[in-house]
Amino acid sequence: xxxxxxxxxxxxxxxxxxxxxxxxxxxxxxxxxxxxxxxxxxxxxxxxxxxxxxxxxxxxxxxxxxxxxxxxxxxxxxxxxxxxxxxxxxxxxxxxxxxxxxxxxxxxxxxxxxxxxxxxxxxxxxxxxxxxxxxxxxxxxxxxxxxxxxxxxxxxxxxxxxxxxxxxxxxxxxxxxxxxxxxxxxxxxxxxxxxxxxxxxxxxxxxxxxxxxxxxxxxxxxxxxxxxxxxxxxxxxxxxxxxxxxxxxxxxxxxxxxxxxxxxxxxxxxxxxxxxxxxxxxxxxxxxxxxxxxxxxxxxxxxxxxxxxxxxxxxxxxxxxxxxxxxxxxxxxxxxxxxxxxxxxxxxxxxxxxxxxxxxxxxxxxxxxxxxxxxxxxxxxxxxxxxxxxxxxxxxxxxxxxxxxxxxxxxxxxxxxxxxxxxxxxxxxxxxxxxxxxxxx
Numbered sequence: 162x163x164x165x166x167x168x169x170x171x172x173x174x175x176x177x178x179x180x181x182x183x184x185x186x187x188x189x190x191x192x193x194x195x196x197x198x199x200x201x202x203x204x205x206x207x208x209x210x211x212x213x214x215x216x217x218x219x220x221x222x223x224x225x226x227x228x229x230x231x232x233x234x235x236x237x238x239x240x241x242x243x244x245x246x247x248x249x250x251x252x253x254x255x256x257x258x259x260x261x262x263x264x265x266x267x268x269x270x271x272x273x274x275x276x277x278x279x280x281x282x283x284x285x286x287x288x289x290x291x292x293x294x295x296x297x298x299x300x301x302x303x304x305x306x307x308x309x310x311x312x313x314x315x316x317x318x319x320x321x322x323x324x325x326x327x328x329x330x331x332x333x334x335x336x337x338x339x340x341x342x343x344x345x346x347x348x349x350x351x352x353x354x355x356x357x358x359x360x361x362x363x364x365x366x367x368x369x370x371x372x373x374x375x376x377x378x379x380x381x382x383x384x385x386x387x388x389x390x391x392x393x394x395x396x397x398x399x400x401x402x403x404x405x406x407x408x409x410x411x412x413x414x415x416x417x418x419x420x421x422x423x424x425x426x427x428x429x430x431x432x433x434x435x436x437x438x439x440x441x442x443x444x445x446x447x448x449x450x451x452x453x454x455x456x457x458x459x460x461x462x463x464x465x466x467x468x469x470x471x472x473x474x475x476x477x478x479x480x481x482x483x484x485x486x487x488x489x490x491x492x493x494x495x496x497x498x499x500x501x502x503x504x505x506x507x508x509x510x511x512x513x514x515x516x517x518x519x520x521x522x523x524x525x526x527x528x529x530x531x532x533x534x535x536x537x538x539x540x541x542x543x544x545x546x547x548x549x550x551x552x553x554x555x556x557x558x559x560x561x562x563x564x565x566x567x568x569x570x571x572x573x574x575x576x577x578x579x580x581x582x583x584x585x586x587x588x589x590x591x592x593x594x595x596x597x598x599x600x601x602x
Contacts, residue, residue: 183504190220224275231573253279284328284521289339296397320544332359346376362408374415427466450494496579512574
């Protein structure tokens with residue numbers, strides 16, 4: 162790390178510890194300088210370091226940097242030395258946090274400026290339709306069709322705005338099959354949301370894509386094949402691969418700022434990793450997201466290549482690590498118990514933050530909120546009540562995790578893996594890849 166950066170951090174009451182073998186950096190606030198200035202520098206340091214390291218921050222409470230809560234290690238003991246403040250009532254992490262130390266600058270001088278963590282979801286996902294023009298073998302949607310009225314969906318946007326949600330994502334099925342996509346994107350941008358769309362990029366012509374792209378900040382294009390043959394085998398529909406590649410170019414030319422490619426991992430994809438990565442590079446993707454299969458047992462029984470074991474994810478993690486800092490960045494973007502891979506490779510995982518209702522909720526095409534794409538518990542039609550529901554709190558109760566998880570620096574990134582797969586047997590259990598589970602799974 163640049164010595165000038167280290168000197169600047171030290172001058173502002175911050176200490177840096179770099180663990181090269183673990184590819185991690187620890188930033189510690191020492192309380193010897195202006196905390197607000199230190200916070201600004203911490204955010205800048207975090208933004209610069211995060212693509213290359215796992216970054217942890219010590220010496221501050223979660224509410225001092227609520228947008229960086231999953232990087233903060235705040236493990237102080239409670240009792241009379243600590244006190245709760247008003248922000249604690251709405252904080253999603255109050256079960257992990259003992260409150261503020263009464264003698265700390267955060268309590269004595271800054272407590273009115275502190276904000277609760279995740280008092281609202283970061284993102285709301287709206288399923289516009291369950292219809293799709295493809296027939297992917299590993300799709301988790303039952304393709305019942307349907308969808309809600311434009312008036313009802315505008316109401317979801319209003320609820321999200323009132324609660325303080327920042328991101329709105331539109332998905333399906335295939336969202337470009339819904340006539341509501343463009344008017345809702347326009348409404349979302351007018352309301353100040355950051356907009357995301359999940360699409361297979363084959364269901365619309367160039368004119369419709371160009372018209373829509375101007376209102377999309379971030380697009381995620383599903384990519385299950387690297388050529389016509391493999392795409393046909395994955396999606397069940399021939400002749401769409403070249404259209405997908407052309408339409409990705411149309412979206413980028415139309416003004417989409419961030420292009421992500423998303424691939425559900427199979428053993429074939431791990432084996433042919435380099436070919437897929439070269440394709441991601443040719444398409445000028447910003448990120449290639451790889452997903453651990455989140456499939457029901459009956460779906461896996463028909464698709465054995467997606468029935469992965471811990472050894473498979475280790476191979477994939479190793480291949481990602483071999484890329485170094487090359488672009489596009491490849492990441493494993495959904496839950497995996499991080500102790501399944503070496504510490505130096507954990508920076509290649511996004512962890513569990515975006516699944517299981519931890520930071521976002523999904524509005525189902527049938528008219529109710531649910532924790533995630535896969536967990537279809539009906540939380541009702543009101544966003545505020547859904548976010549505060551008992552089911553969601555029980556689902557994400559880290560108190561059920563083993564003691565070693567609670568003491569782990571990666572707790573807020575990992576959460577022990579997938580709640581969906583842990584509960585797939587009908588009652589709460591551990592993620593099948595958690596150490597101590599049956600071999601290979």
